[in-house]
Amino acid sequence: MMEVKKPRRPRRSYTEEFKAGAVRLVLEEGKTTSQVSLPQFRGHPTCDEG
Structure with a gap:
């Protein structure tokens, strides 16, 4: 059976x-670096995901 790999996210x-x-x-x-990297900060409007 072939293994299907997910495409990498940019x-x-x-x-x-x-x-x-x-x-x-x-x-x-x-704040700790762990606290800053929580998901609530990743979706911040100044995040440029493009």
């Missing part, structure tokens, strides 16, 4: 504004 890219906001959350608000 790599996500993020705007500079989004990256700066993530860094601010870690440095100024004390």
Whole structure:
């Protein structure tokens, strides 16, 4: 039986504004990098997925 592989998703890219906001959350608000990478942040409107 042949194994069916899923096509790879394109790599996500993020705007500079989004990256700066993530860094601010870690440095100024004390969030952990895990907290910042939670799904609620991935769908942020400044995320450029195209």
